[in-house]
Amino acid sequence: MARILLNVPKQVRRGEAVEIKLLISHPMETGQRRDETGQVVPRNIVREVVCTFNGAEVVRLELFPAISANPFIHVAARAEASGPVVLTWTDDLGAVQTETAQVEVV
Amino acid sequence: MNRRRFLVAGGILVAAPWLPARATPDAVAAAMREVTGGAPLQQGLVRLDLPGMVENGNAVGMTVGVDDPPSPVRSLHVFADGNLLPNVLHARFGPAAFRPHVATRIRLASSQTVHAIAVLQDGACWTGSVDLVVTLAACLE
Numbered sequence: 001m002a003r004i005l006l007n008v009p010k011q012v013r014r015g016e017a018v019e020i021k022l023l024i025s026h027p028m029e030t031g032q033r034r035d036e037t038g039q040v041v042p043r044n045i046v047r048e049v050v051c052t053f054n055g056a057e058v059v060r061l062e063l064f065p066a067i068s069a070n071p072f073i074h075v076a077a078r079a080e081a082s083g084p085v086v087l088t089w090t091d092d093l094g095a096v097q098t099e100t101a102q103v104e105v106v
Numbered sequence: 107m108n109r110r111r112f113l114v115a116g117g118i119l120v121a122a123p124w125l126p127a128r129a130t131p132d133a134v135a136a137a138m139r140e141v142t143g144g145a146p147l148q149q150g151l152v153r154l155d156l157p158g159m160v161e162n163g164n165a166v167g168m169t170v171g172v173d174d175p176p177s178p179v180r181s182l183h184v185f186a187d188g189n190l191l192p193n194v195l196h197a198r199f200g201p202a203a204f205r206p207h208v209a210t211r212i213r214l215a216s217s218q219t220v221h222a223i224a225v226l227q228d229g230a231c232w233t234g235s236v237d238l239v240v241t242l243a244a245c246l247e
Binding site for chain 1: 164165166169186189190191193194195196197198199200201202203204205207208209210211212213214
């Protein structure tokens, strides 16, 4: 299973931005490459990334083969109340992974 | 087969493998129409940060966003007209978004123009683009 790094600030003032950075360890095979034997390497990319904060959706990303291997993504959520940042991604092979990080709003 | 026909056929054979390396302008326009729904595109408002000179097309840092939207941004879309597949990223913002910004790293197959479209809640579509030169393409091998 691919690794996922989710970086959020521990503490944020109310009304300010929760900067959410994530790095998914994933090959993002485009489906256009061929291996040594000339066979097309099947496409396998992270298709969808959904980010929520405190149960409310921050952003829903649809990714395409034009996103680099090991996708890095930076988005921001509005800090209203303390809660978890939940990140879920899905790839072409049907792998689903979720990562959670707690943010305290002061 | 005479000499002229032989040369023409040879030219097609050599050129053919390279033909699909770039999306056709029609494919790019169709991909854009899909997100705008045919609404007219207005220039401006969208900020697309990309380097003008790219040394390695395999990972190009990109930031796309709208700084002061007149109405909330529903979604952001990025297209690369020099890639085989023009779609790069679709971002749909939810109620918890702080600002309509996304930063990521993208692949660019050749020197080209990258377009960004912002669709606002009131239905207006704004666009911005960056022309860039890629010295080492995101290779297919």
